[in-house]
Amino acid sequence: MADSGWPGCAKSLKGVILDMCGVLYDSGEGDGVAIPGSIEAVKKLKASDLLLRFCTNETQATRETFVAKLQRLGFDISVSEVFSPAPAAVAVLKERGLRPHLLVYDGLIPEFDSVNKANPNCVVIGDAAEKFSYQNLNEAFRVLIGLEKPVLFSLGQGRYYKETDGLKLDVGVYMKALEYACDLKAEVIGKPSPTFFQSVLNDMGLQPHEALMIGDDLVNDVGGAQHCGMKGVQVRTGKYRPCDERHPTVTADGTVDNLAQAVDMILNQRH
Amino acid sequence: MADSGWPGCAKSLKGVILDMCGVLYDSGEGDGVAIPGSIEAVKKLKASDLLLRFCTNETQATRETFVAKLQRLGFDISVSEVFSPAPAAVAVLKERGLRPHLLVYDGLIPEFDSVNKANPNCVVIGDAAEKFSYQNLNEAFRVLIGLEKPVLFSLGQGRYYKETDGLKLDVGVYMKALEYACDLKAEVIGKPSPTFFQSVLNDMGLQPHEALMIGDDLVNDVGGAQHCGMKGVQVRTGKYRPCDERHPTVTADGTVDNLAQAVDMILNQRH
Incomplete structure (x- = not known):
């Protein structure tokens, strides 16, 4: 059953959904800072045959303003790819x-x-x-x-x-x-509402089992996605805490150091 | 069993505990306003053979400042009679x-x-x-x-x-x-903590069944007192709402129009 677990499941994936804050970048003064390797990882996903969407609970700015910030940080991203509450x-x-x-x-x-x-x-x-x-x-x-x-x-x-x-x-x-x-x-x-995740899947035209969510928030990103039938992988960046790996109710399908590692593992499975 | 209910229970009472805001007075600009009949009702209780204490969750002023306000409104009350969180x-x-x-x-x-x-x-x-x-x-x-x-x-x-x-x-x-x-x-x-009510009873030297609580807050005053073994009577002043009289979990031992009526009923039983 290696193919149904992580990272074997990557073979049959059709799409990936990325959380933003804590996965792509850390927020803070000004625009914040990109997490090392994340800009390149997004590029690799876009160059692959996988569909890609971004899913955030960011509610301090309009999507336009928010996406412009990510673009300034160096990310290849557009407003139509971003889902926010x-x-x-x-x-x-x-x-x-x-x-x-x-x-x-x-x-x-x-x-x-x-x-x-x-x-x-x-x-x-x-x-x-x-x-x-x-x-x-x-x-x-x-x-x-x-x-x-x-x-x-x-x-x-x-x-x-x-x-x-x-x-x-x-x-x-x-x-x-x-x-x-x-x-x-x-x-x-917003996350972890099933309706919200489903709207992203609908936009991609995918069934839940064809998509993988990557986030730093164990309950809202990983648990929320799993609750909808998706796989969920947690990164050890952003709000990740070591105790997440022994959480009483949510167990990630996989835990990786950062987005760059997750993307390399996914793409390696597909070659 | 008329003597064990309200107002029959008043015959065997040894003490009364009064909530303050919504029973004695309504808060607001300046000192607020005394609720009609309450100043006289406190006088009558003090002239009776019943012990009297005041029990409030007021936390915007020291007891000294708070009691001085009540005295300005016309109440016969001293700091040592008041219990606050x-x-x-x-x-x-x-x-x-x-x-x-x-x-x-x-x-x-x-x-x-x-x-x-x-x-x-x-x-x-x-x-x-x-x-x-x-x-x-x-x-x-x-x-x-x-x-x-x-x-x-x-x-x-x-x-x-x-x-x-x-x-x-x-x-x-x-x-x-x-x-x-x-x-x-x-x-x-503070209310409705049993420890808090018990500290008032200890000060009076009374058992719970010897004391009656009168308040406008069904859950925190009446329910809290009943939880400690006291009787609890609600007044239809302050934050009282008609739906309190059909509350799913708390039923007052009695409901009266105001403190003046409660005190008259208590003292009538004892004559």
Whole structure:
């Protein structure tokens, strides 16, 4: 059964999905820094017969701004290859006729330009960072508690992330805060939501078993992908911690030092 | 069994414990306002043969400042009769040799004057209101995540409270946020912690069945007291909502319009 495990499964793969922060680059001051070997690894994947998509829970900037940053770092990447929670949220809002109160980073607001935000009947929170003030959280809370059927969307459910100057609280923490305040359950848009992974697979025209997810977040990247029927490989960069390799509920199909090693192993299997 | 229920149980009572905000007064701009009949009701209890204590989860001011406000509103009350979470927390910190990082309202800080706060090995959060900024919450998070055995104390676990200008998020919401961020369970000091109620009973020298709690918060006042073996009566003032009277898990021993009515019913039973 070597072919069904890692890296044997690479023989029958048709596509690869890459997480971005912690796999391609480390965030921080300015544009952050590319992780050694990652720029070349993306080039090799693009030169191969594999389909490639990028899948991020980044919600501090529009996809356009975000992709421009990656391009400045040296990555061969375009907006149409990138899946992020905000455009997925916009689709859900329109489909369900919902008008959001936004608690998101200023840089993300243009993603919601096409959405009616008057007289809000739901709340959308993203990684708002400094905008998670008491006043702003209280405002979002008052919108929710004033609704007959409060609906809260959270763009991801991360606990925290690492920037070059230290750990930062992520959106999931504020999702839990509002869930408790209003006694409700948020709808998560982004990883690890199965709907989100499925939208990437649909775009590639692939079945789950034909795709592999590579990420640094064991639960949201690897576990989320596995939950959808994909393989999931974890890199030992970004937010990886050694204790991930003995996690009680999620076991990666493979663990590699970094994206460069993962890509070399995949391509070696296919030659 | 009329004597074991409400108000029959009042015949055998030896003491009464009163919640403060929402029972004695409504908070808001300045000192807030006394709830009609409450000043007189406290006087009647003090003139009776019943022991009386006050029990609050107020953590925005020292007990001294808080009691002075109540006295200005017209209440006959002294500091030694009031039980609040901060002094209880100080006792726990000293007993366990813990040095807190404080995320509390400025007005509460003097309560912790006698505690060593250098090189913190735990975090204490209270109702910090505007001080619950992203930066301050992140700072508390970094202290916790940097500890080998992170310990978080929460002064209460309320979801929100009502001020004259609207609903405000309470400390419990930020407790849940930090619990999720650090994957831990906070220790709650204050109502509805059984330890907290027991410390009031100890001070009165009473057994639980000899005391009655009167509060506006069904879960934290009434449910918490009942959990300790006391009777619990809810007033229809403060944060009372009609749906409290059909709550899935907590049923008050009695529900009354306000403190004045509760006290009249108690004293009538005893004549």
